[in-house]
Amino acid sequence: MSEAVTLNRIIEAMHDPACYPHAVNPVRHIETHISHLLLTGQFAYKIKKPLNLGFLDFSTLDKRRFCCEEELRLNRRLAPDVYLEVVSINGEPGSPRINGAGPVLEYSVKMRQFDPASGLDQLEEQGQLIPQHADAMAETVADFHARIPSVPQDSEWGRAEAIWQPVAQNFEQIAARIGNDDEARTLLEAVRQWSETEHTRLCTDFEHRRLQGFVRECHGDLHLANMAWESDRLLIFDCIEFNPALRWIDVISEVAFCYMDLLNREHPDFASRFLNHYLERTGDYAGMKLLRFYAVYRAMVRAKVASIRSGQSGQSAVDTTREKQECLDYLRLALKLSRSDAPSLVIAHGLSGSGKTTFSQELVAQLGMITLRSDIERKRLAGLDALAKSGSGVESGIYTRDFSRRTYVYVAQLAESLLQSGWRVLVDATFIARWQRDLFRQLASRCSAAFHILDFNVPEDELRQRVRARSAAGRDASEADVAVLENQLKTCEPLTADELKFVIPAATVESAAAQLNATGRNSLGSDG
Numbered sequence: 174m175s176e177a178v179t180l181n182r183i184i185e186a187m188h189d190p191a192c193y194p195h196a197v198n199p200v201r202h203i204e205t206h207i208s209h210l211l212l213t214g215q216f217a218y219k220i221k222k223p224l225n226l227g228f229l230d231f232s233t234l235d236k237r238r239f240c241c242e243e244e245l246r247l248n249r250r251l252a253p254d255v256y257l258e259v260v261s262i263n264g265e266p267g268s269p270r271i272n273g274a275g276p277v278l279e280y281s282v283k284m285r286q287f288d289p290a291s292g293l294d295q296l297e298e299q300g301q302l303i304p305q306h307a308d309a310m311a312e313t314v315a316d317f318h319a320r321i322p323s324v325p326q327d328s329e330w331g332r333a334e335a336i337w338q339p340v341a342q343n344f345e346q347i348a349a350r351i352g353n354d355d356e357a358r359t360l361l362e363a364v365r366q367w368s369e370t371e372h373t374r375l376c377t378d379f380e381h382r383r384l385q386g387f388v389r390e391c392h393g394d395l396h397l398a399n400m401a402w403e404s405d406r407l408l409i410f411d412c413i414e415f416n417p418a419l420r421w422i423d424v425i426s427e428v429a430f431c432y433m434d435l436l437n438r439e440h441p442d443f444a445s446r447f448l449n450h451y452l453e454r455t456g457d458y459a460g461m462k463l464l465r466f467y468a469v470y471r472a473m474v475r476a477k478v479a480s481i482r483s484g485q486s487g488q489s490a491v492d493t494t495r496e497k498q499e500c501l502d503y504l505r506l507a508l509k510l511s512r513s514d515a516p517s518l519v520i521a522h523g524l525s526g527s528g529k530t531t532f533s534q535e536l537v538a539q540l541g542m543i544t545l546r547s548d549i550e551r552k553r554l555a556g557l558d559a560l561a562k563s564g565s566g567v568e569s570g571i572y573t574r575d576f577s578r579r580t581y582v583y584v585a586q587l588a589e590s591l592l593q594s595g596w597r598v599l600v601d602a603t604f605i606a607r608w609q610r611d612l613f614r615q616l617a618s619r620c621s622a623a624f625h626i627l628d629f630n631v632p633e634d635e636l637r638q639r640v641r642a643r644s645a646a647g648r649d650a651s652e653a654d655v656a657v658l659e660n661q662l663k664t665c666e667p668l669t670a671d672e673l674k675f676v677i678p679a680a681t682v683e684s685a686a687a688q689l690n691a692t693g694r695n696s697l698g699s700d701g
Contacts, residue, residue, distance in 0.1 A: 523629025
């Protein structure tokens with residue numbers, strides 16, 4: 174009797190409450206392409222299938238035990254109160270017992286069971302995904318990445334060759350399973366050619382990122398089905414335990430998976446919000462050069478999983494058809510993700526309290542832009558957290574003219590890197606001095622990017638009211654108080670006639686988005 178048949182007998186038998194050392198509800202069985210999950214009410218048990226798929230090897234009992242132990246270790250980093258212990262399944266296949274007498278049949282990870290309906294994938298399907306979820310995802314992942322170890326310098330993980338291996342494996346395994354589907358094969362070849370070219374182009378960048386410490390022991394499988402919303406907090410579970418090369422990865426590859434999954438679920442607004450919030454929290458804008466490559470790779474991972482599921486035995490014809498369609502949909506998404514927009518640069522011009530940040534956040538979510546906020550980058554340059562108080566006064570501390578110039582130059586450098594990598598950029602700053610606006614207008618010209626000035630015009634009394642309210646709340650990176658605002662009113666340099674042709678009034682987010690989409694590259698940052 175094969176191990177797979179034996180395991181199926183064990184799974185069937187474990188619907189019996191007598192198999193467990195605790196009270197159980199009617200046992201619910203969930204099967205994935207690599208494991209079985211038994212939900213008993215209070216606890217869940219995850220059992221690995223005896224498979225060797227190349228990228229994972231569960232082919233022996235010892236290997237399955239080791240991977241159970243790794244699963245416990247790795248998932249306790251993000252969900253310590255969910256992952257409880259590794260247990261053995263003993264006895265005979267027809268009458269197994271958890272930690273029972275007799276020979277060991279299998280090993281299982283024992284977990285505290287939570288409501289499957291709380292999964293973010295389930296909430297999304299019910300139309301219950303909200304901005305708070307995207308923000309929590311960004312904050313949790315950013316904080317996780319900040320505390321996990323970087324790869325040892327002598328390791329092969331994170332090198333260009335190691336990065337290419339799973340990418341190539343995706344193409345090989347999908348090609349072996351999609352049969353004679355002409356569209357799927359055409360898409361697969363187009364994405365393969367792009368991935369090869371892009372990988373070659375980025376080889377030096379991959380190594381630079383590894384040497385800088387951005388290759389870390391990550392989660393490895395960060396998508397909505399592996400997240401839940403429990404007791405008003407985000408729970409992330411089900412790390413990759415079976416292949417260290419798939420979790421010792423660049424942090425931006427992890428970000429790309431979640432970003433891709435949100436796009437695939439037709440939530441470009443949440444994808445943008447998640448990405449921008451992560452970047453603001455970490456400052457890892459350099460990683461954006463690689464994000465598109467990794468997003469395509471992540472779409473191909475999901476295409477591979479769907480292709481594997483479509484060929485597994487025991488499935489209904491309806492399920493097989495659904496999985497084949499899902500594979501095709503991911504191939505289409507991968508090709509779409511490989512294409513970059515024409516670069517464009519928008520600067521948000523307005524005094525403190527004019528609503529630039531709130532407006533800009535909504536606008537970039539609609540248009541899929543990357544936002545750079547001077548208030549946050551100024552604090553980062555000073556070694557301060559975004560919400561920390563610097564104790565600086567008007568034109569003192571981190572708000573002197575020299576430090577302000579340093580901030581604008583730094584933000585311009587970040588913007589240039591993003592533009593050169595094919596991203597559309599919005600810079601949130603006051604831009605009250607002509608030299609600041611000229612700096613970014615010239616940058617747009619160098620990068621052959623469309624240039625726009627998003628102009629905020631708010632009455633002075635209303636500005637004063639807003640600034641007082643924001644200062645009292647203390648929940649924003651800006652430290653501008655009324656004294657700062659009064660100084661801005663005295664020193665600001667109004668837009669000149671030659672700048673007005675670049676202006677888009679900040680009337681409504683919808684109107685601004687429509688104008689930006691309509692003008693495209695027709696407003697290049699040059700005088701010609």
